[in-house]
Amino acid sequence: MKKPNDIKIYISMIIIPLLLAIILGGVSLYSRLIIEPKVKKLLASESTMKDGYLLLREPQIFAGYKYWDSDGMAVKNTLRYFDNKLFNGADIKPEERIYLELVFKRRVSGSELGIKSSLFFLIISFAGTIAYFIERKSLLKS
Amino acid sequence: MLNILKKELILSLIMLLGITSCAKKPDIPLSPSVKINIEKKGEEKIFTAYFTCGLKNENDSTAFTNVEGIIEIKNKNNAVVLSIPFKVPAILPFETGIVQERIELKPEHITPLLDLFSINIDKLDSGEEQGNRFIEEQYISIKKIKLEKKDIIELLRSKIANEKTK
Numbered sequence: 001m002k003k004p005n006d007i008k009i010y011i012s013m014i015i016i017p018l019l020l021a022i023i024l025g026g027v028s029l030y031s032r033l034i035i036e037p038k039v040k041k042l043l044a045s046e047s048t049m050k051d052g053y054l055l056l057r058e059p060q061i062f063a064g065y066k067y068w069d070s071d072g073m074a075v076k077n078t079l080r081y082f083d084n085k086l087f088n089g090a091d092i093k094p095e096e097r098i099y100l101e102l103v104f105k106r107r108v109s110g111s112e113l114g115i116k117s118s119l120f121f122l123i124i125s126f127a128g129t130i131a132y133f134i135e136r137k138s139l140l141k142s
Numbered sequence: 143m144l145n146i147l148k149k150e151l152i153l154s155l156i157m158l159l160g161i162t163s164c165a166k167k168p169d170i171p172l173s174p175s176v177k178i179n180i181e182k183k184g185e186e187k188i189f190t191a192y193f194t195c196g197l198k199n200e201n202d203s204t205a206f207t208n209v210e211g212i213i214e215i216k217n218k219n220n221a222v223v224l225s226i227p228f229k230v231p232a233i234l235p236f237e238t239g240i241v242q243e244r245i246e247l248k249p250e251h252i253t254p255l256l257d258l259f260s261i262n263i264d265k266l267d268s269g270e271e272q273g274n275r276f277i278e279e280q281y282i283s284i285k286k287i288k289l290e291k292k293d294i295i296e297l298l299r300s301k302i303a304n305e306k307t308k
Contacts (some may be wrong), residue, residue, distance in 0.1 A: 050302055057203075057295050065202040080236045083205075087234060089305055090209045
């Protein structure tokens with residue numbers, strides 16, 4: 001009986017997770033390396049806290065503001081509070097920084113999840129590469 | 143390169159427009175209540191209805207501004223007994239905008255409303271009846287709502303920019 005050729009399956013097993021890893025990793029690394037240090041710097045100074053909040057108001061792809069678990073309710077209330085404050089022209093007080101850091105933590109955990117997911121897809125892609133070479137070797141033998 | 147990506151760019155723009163235009167509008171008045179009063183205007187007695195309800199913005203990134211519309215209270219026969227035009231300047235994401243309106247009613251218009259809430263006019267006049275009622279969901283609906291949808295980040299950014307220029 002002729003051995004089935006699974007090369008195409010392995011190629012898609014390499015390419016699709018690799019693409020996903022690049023997209024997720026790219027977005028999450030951008031947040032980790034560019035946005036998060038920028039937000040941290042803006043939140044450190046009282047005069048730029050509002051700009052920091054605006055950056056935080058744009059959610060990280062894995063830490064959106066649409067769905068809430070019980071842990072996220074504090075973030076939801078924080079967003080409602082600061083939206084209202086900024087809309088009415090009020091200033092953010094230094095003692096309120098801890099609440100902004102709560103929103104910041106959500107972004108950090110989102111980018112962490114993105115990086116971990118990216119690593120997971122890279123492992124799948126790597127496993128696919130190994131399987132591809134094993135398959136090719138056995139096809140050449142037969 | 144742009145030519146190759148033309149289709150994808152157009153599709154992305156359509157999707158973006160679709161997503162932003164899909165922001166959920168408030169569809170039911172929350173905790174609606176009415177207080178009916180008899181007030182004196184010179185020699186004349188007038189009926190007033192103080193209406194209160196909430197309008198929820200369930201969106202995470204879309205703010206509603208210049209919200210206006212009409213809320214209707216209907217009786218068991220589906221006849222409109224009170225029409226309430228309302229205006230709310232802004233409802234931010236996750237917030238509930240409060241509608242508070244005072245409506246003056248003529249004696250011929252008050253009867254169906256009093257009937258719906260089983261309010262005795264004599265008791266109301268004597269002060270024995272306070273005239274406060276919660277309105278059940280089946281009797282109330284938003285007939286018309288008009289609002290402007292704005293991205294919260296853009297809205298806040300423009301507010302901050304305005305403050306800086308002052």
